[in-house]
Amino acid sequence: MSKFVSYLERRWDHLLELTLEHAQVVTIALLIATVISVTLGVLTYRRERAANILLAVVGTFLTIPSFALLALLIAPFGLGYKPTVIALVMYALLPIVRNTITGLRGVDPAVIESARGMGMNGRQRLLRIELPLAWPVILTGIRVAAVLLIGIAAIAAAVNGPGLGSDIFDGLARVGSPAAINLVLGGTLGVVALALIFDGLFLGLGKLTTSRGIRD
Amino acid sequence: MIRLESITKVFPGQEKPAVDHLSMDIPEGEIIILVGPSGCGKSTTMRLINRLIEPTEGRIVLQGEDVTGVNSDELRRRMGYVIQQIGLFPHQTIADNIATVPRMLGWDKKRTAERVDELLATVGMDPGIYRERYPKELSGGQRQRVGVARAMAADPPILLMDEPFGAIDPITRDRLQNEFLRLQADIKKTIVFVTHDIDEAIKMGDRIAILQEGSRIAQYDTPARILTNPANEFVEQFIGHGASLKGLTLAHVSEVELADWPVAQGELDRRALRDLLVRSDKSAVLVLDEGRRPVKWLTLRDLDSRGSLDEVGLSADRSVVEPNATLHDALDLMITSYTGTVIVTEGDGSYKGVIELDAIRHRVDEIRRAAVERMRKEPGAAPADELVR
Numbered sequence: 001m002s003k004f005v006s007y008l009e010r011r012w013d014h015l016l017e018l019t020l021e022h023a024q025v026v027t028i029a030l031l032i033a034t035v036i037s038v039t040l041g042v043l044t045y046r047r048e049r050a051a052n053i054l055l056a057v058v059g060t061f062l063t064i065p066s067f068a069l070l071a072l073l074i075a076p077f078g079l080g081y082k083p084t085v086i087a088l089v090m091y092a093l094l095p096i097v098r099n100t101i102t103g104l105r106g107v108d109p110a111v112i113e114s115a116r117g118m119g120m121n122g123r124q125r126l127l128r129i130e131l132p133l134a135w136p137v138i139l140t141g142i143r144v145a146a147v148l149l150i151g152i153a154a155i156a157a158a159v160n161g162p163g164l165g166s167d168i169f170d171g172l173a174r175v176g177s178p179a180a181i182n183l184v185l186g187g188t189l190g191v192v193a194l195a196l197i198f199d200g201l202f203l204g205l206g207k208l209t210t211s212r213g214i215r216d
Numbered sequence: 217m218i219r220l221e222s223i224t225k226v227f228p229g230q231e232k233p234a235v236d237h238l239s240m241d242i243p244e245g246e247i248i249i250l251v252g253p254s255g256c257g258k259s260t261t262m263r264l265i266n267r268l269i270e271p272t273e274g275r276i277v278l279q280g281e282d283v284t285g286v287n288s289d290e291l292r293r294r295m296g297y298v299i300q301q302i303g304l305f306p307h308q309t310i311a312d313n314i315a316t317v318p319r320m321l322g323w324d325k326k327r328t329a330e331r332v333d334e335l336l337a338t339v340g341m342d343p344g345i346y347r348e349r350y351p352k353e354l355s356g357g358q359r360q361r362v363g364v365a366r367a368m369a370a371d372p373p374i375l376l377m378d379e380p381f382g383a384i385d386p387i388t389r390d391r392l393q394n395e396f397l398r399l400q401a402d403i404k405k406t407i408v409f410v411t412h413d414i415d416e417a418i419k420m421g422d423r424i425a426i427l428q429e430g431s432r433i434a435q436y437d438t439p440a441r442i443l444t445n446p447a448n449e450f451v452e453q454f455i456g457h458g459a460s461l462k463g464l465t466l467a468h469v470s471e472v473e474l475a476d477w478p479v480a481q482g483e484l485d486r487r488a489l490r491d492l493l494v495r496s497d498k499s500a501v502l503v504l505d506e507g508r509r510p511v512k513w514l515t516l517r518d519l520d521s522r523g524s525l526d527e528v529g530l531s532a533d534r535s536v537v538e539p540n541a542t543l544h545d546a547l548d549l550m551i552t553s554y555t556g557t558v559i560v561t562e563g564d565g566s567y568k569g570v571i572e573l574d575a576i577r578h579r580v581d582e583i584r585r586a587a588v589e590r591m592r593k594e595p596g597a598a599p600a601d602e603l604v605r
Binding site for chain 1: 268292297303307308317320351366
């Protein structure tokens, strides 16, 4: 244990760098996934069939083992950042799409009726009423996706992706050597810490971006 | 004025039209009630007026302009809309809720803010307290008031109200109805008001359209004439029992003759009061305080009792009405009052006179005779024929 502490003391700048890389790639993937998912959710939430098909498709993405998906992406996209981001976006779709649809469908029909009755057109209703009211639910989906991606992003080292996974994979390659445990443990610790930080940030973001009128 | 010309709505997949060739004129500045059993199409009819539901056939003419084909969102901004569930936007403050339509119409900030405060004051809510609150922080009655304020925000000439007081407890509902009638006396909007409650219809309506299945008009007339001359059996049944009792909500205390009952004020002298009471043919003498406000009744038995006059007598405060109360209210109090009468006071609470049962009966007779007279003058004509085509 004391060996690991002294490892952390020696290599903390390296770990911090990997953690930041990790956070960065997850953030980029989340942003892209949010834009895609909310758009898809908005387009389908009023169409039962389309929504079901969409959920089935993005649900399938989530069942593909991450190793396999990353390997499949090498051929068209090569190694490194690109296949990592694409894989992460694919995994983030389901929670965000599902929560967007659930959130939009959960808006009180009387609220929409009164908005229509006052002469709001479809776009005004969506932007001023439906999305703000569905936002807490959508944000929960993004938060779930974030934690999911932080774990999966560690695997991306398999395709030379950025982040804490590279230390973990290095350690696994040197099983038996004294450095192996430290590398794996350091990477894992970073992943867990990052997940906790993201979770906390999303809670704060939720408070900041949700109207006082619909907060509990 | 709103004119519906042979308006028809057939919902997809249904054979029977929900609204079947309905034609009616809605005169300016009046409250028109659409009332009927559930499923008669009254809500659909109202939603056809602002085209929340698009008609299958027919025309909607608004102040001479055919609006059947205009942009429906813009049409709706010209009409206020209030529904039973109110539908306030929970994520917006009360001020933002009320400002919805003015903002869409592009009013500047100052004008919008002034209008919001003005409306809050109009519906009896202090703008300083409520402007920045959220809907969840208000009671049901307050939300309803905000709903009405929001509908009137851009001062539309027309208000559409779908059972606006339906989800509110009876006491608050009564108060909101009275407030709304007072407000309407000032603003004189053209109001289309949907309800399933005939009593509410009689109370609120300048005119009532009683609708049958398919939104066919069974009778379209003033409340008084519907009560005295129901057009057919359906209307009679819909009004239900006690039509004449309901009619009493249309007449006011100020219309009946007040009786003179003996009154006493200041120092009470037992013998003088006794003389006063015996000389009148009444059963009690009414004691007034220094502001001439009714205090209590003293009967002959009270005057003959041995105790102090301060301690005997029957309290008067549960049988007092103001001149703008309805005869229905008066009769209601009369039945439970000690003397079988109600006391009428001025606005400041001072004594004006007493109503006896005979006075109400006399007034009912007059109303009935007037109705019969009207029927004789328009032989063969259905009531208010000019409105139903």
